[in-house]
Amino acid sequence: MENPNRVVVVEDDPTVRGAVHDYLGRHGYDVDAYGDGVSARDALRERTPDLVIVDRMLPGISGDELCRDIRSRSDVPIMILTALGDVEQRIEGLESGADDYVSKPFALRELVLRADALVRRTKAAPAQAAFAAGDFEIDAARRRARVRGTEIALTGREYELLVFLVGNPDRTLPREEILREVWGWTVGDASTVTVHVRRLREKIEHDPREPRYLRTEWGAGYRFSVSGSAD
Structure with a gap:
């Protein structure tokens, strides 16, 4: 048992x-x-x-x-x-x-x-053992992530948020979609997403005040670049 x-x-x-x-x-x-x-x-x-x-x-x-x-x-x-x-x-x-x-x-x-x-x-069992995209490497078996070759310490929810973002690069993602896909909530407080985005930026960005990877699209949500490009 x-x-x-x-x-x-x-x-x-x-x-x-x-x-x-x-x-x-x-x-x-x-x-x-x-x-x-x-x-x-x-x-x-x-x-x-x-x-x-x-x-x-x-x-x-x-x-x-x-x-x-x-x-x-x-x-x-x-x-x-x-x-x-x-x-x-x-x-x-x-x-x-x-x-x-x-x-x-x-x-x-x-x-x-x-x-x-x-x-x-x-x-949850990982769908795949590991994958890489741009500056990010995801080790799903260990639930660990690297950015620019350096492992970053993430909570479980931060890890799930990062995996979702890496899997949806260069898309404008509304907070409601992130809340549904990462938290599994159809109804909830969007400030939950805002707080976790802020926490994640502190761990992956050179300067969280001027984010290159995880950018805010005002009035629409967030857009994630796996390479940190300005486009």
């Missing part, structure tokens, strides 16, 4: 924490739950799970601080829990390294579907 996926839940509200713990457990996950950021951080430094679900507002250290600590060591997928309708909270959480978010109050079924999608995409 295949080992269950392991998820760490970090939530200070005991009622929410217990409900999430029990629901994920009933849907096949091996769940460890913590009520504060410090305990979770210490546990995560000892062992990396398949997924982390973290509330932004935590005692000890914040959810954002915990995300940054995780990202300094691992590309494990992270889902944040944010206040309903607070766009700035979502953006700040994503900028801290999260891959996805669920707004409170949330349906437990939605949480599980989002969790399943994150874990599935991370563990």
Whole structure:
């Protein structure tokens, strides 16, 4: 029998924490739950799970601080829990390294579907072992990428975004299409794409303020050049 996926839940509200713990457990996950950021951080430094679900507002250290600590060591997928309708909270959480978010109050079924999608995409078998395009090399078997011959550290979602962009060079890609193809969302906040584009630029561009590879087409979306050409 295949080992269950392991998820760490970090939530200070005991009622929410217990409900999430029990629901994920009933849907096949091996769940460890913590009520504060410090305990979770210490546990995560000892062992990396398949997924982390973290509330932004935590005692000890914040959810954002915990995300940054995780990202300094691992590309494990992270889902944040944010206040309903607070766009700035979502953006700040994503900028801290999260891959996805669920707004409170949330349906437990939605949480599980989002969790399943994150874990599935991370563990998906690659369609091809490796390929190269322009300045970019993609090693799908290892989920690693190189730009100009240098390997870059990417989160799971950043990697998927880069692969999608490399596979669609010199096309103007609307945010809605990127959200659908990379996140699997038909409805969602386009600022999620904006934040991940900004994070990706910081890793692939010589000067993220003057991007050569990943350029904004104002009012339309983004256009990606695998060679960094100005055309």
